[in-house]
Amino acid sequence: MVRGFTAARPRGASLVLRYAAFAVFASGVNLLVQVAAMALYQGPYALLLAMAAGTVAGLVPKFLLDKYWIFDDRVPGRARGLRQFILYGLLSVATTLIFWVFEIAFHWLGDGGPLRYLGAALGLGLGYWVKYHLDRRLVFGGR
Template sequence: MSRTDLILRYAGFAVLATLANLAAQRGVLALWEGALALPLAIGTGTLAGLVLKYLLDKRWIFADRSRGAAMHARKFTLYTLMGVATTLIFWGTETAFWLIWKTDPMRELGAVLGLAVGYVVKYQLDRRYVFAPATPSAPA
């Protein structure tokens, strides 16, 4: 796959995951009111985007064909851990935009900007630590 194809595909998947994230947030905010509504919406949206992005990245970005529940659990755990710092970027940006402007459009703009920065960082981490080709171990 060419570099341009990779960038376009990765960006497209980031957009899909972002849309899934925001749709899940809107769904929670439509059903829930009160002090915990925003944190619950952000957490639900994050989970929805994370699962979708993992499935797309594993197959279509990193061409990872590993199989088995243990391997999937290991990789999804690593994928999630790599996303902790990038999720903090996203949450921080979204929350800052909400606290500054207190409007849903600005909160969502903060989410989109935070996710965009986070996805650039996440690709580099995933390429290096989650989906890196296995290195042969040295003989004992």
Template sequence: MSPAALILRYGAFAVLATVANLGAQRAVLAISDGTLGFAIAVFTGTAVGLVLKYVLDKRWIFDDRSTGMAAHGRKFGLYTAMGLITTAIFWGTETAFWLIWDSHAMRELGAVLGLAVGYVTKYFLDRRFVFAAPAQVAP
């Protein structure tokens, strides 16, 4: 895949995961607002975005065709671990925007900015640690 196609595809998947994340957050916030509602919304949105992005990245970005529970469990575990770093960027930015402006529009802007920076960082971490080609054994 050409670098331009990779960037476009990865960007489209990041947008899909972001929309799914923010949609899940809005659904939770429609039921429960305030500090607890915010915390539940951020956690729920993150989980929804994580699962969607893993499924898309595994097949369409890294062309990983491994199957089986062991392979999926190991890779999803590593994918999630790499996501902890980038989630801190996302949550920190979103929370800062929420605390500074106390506005859902600004919270979502912070989320989008945090997710954008996080997804770029995550691509490089995933390429290196999650979906890296197995080391070749010398004969």
């Protein structure tokens, strides 16, 4: 981040577009890591391991993008930031369950084929919508 640069909290369509772009980016990271994990390991629990790896890979960049570019949260303090990240991560568990239910359902419907990625994309979209509202109220103080 450039010292002295501020990214004022977006509003309206700008907020929606920015949040959507960040969600697409984090989703892309998630899905790319899943594809890589599935290519590297196809043994027991491969799907669950790939989903977990993708989820973790997308969490950190999404938190930082949301903190600074969606909620314009620039209050200093490592302890505060750590608390926010922990709460952000805990709330991610609930929204990740939405994503996983969709992905597993589509995996099952598609007999293990690529249809699961459509389910993943739908689940991630719904999960991010819920996540924005939770984060706005609980993580970044109603901003």
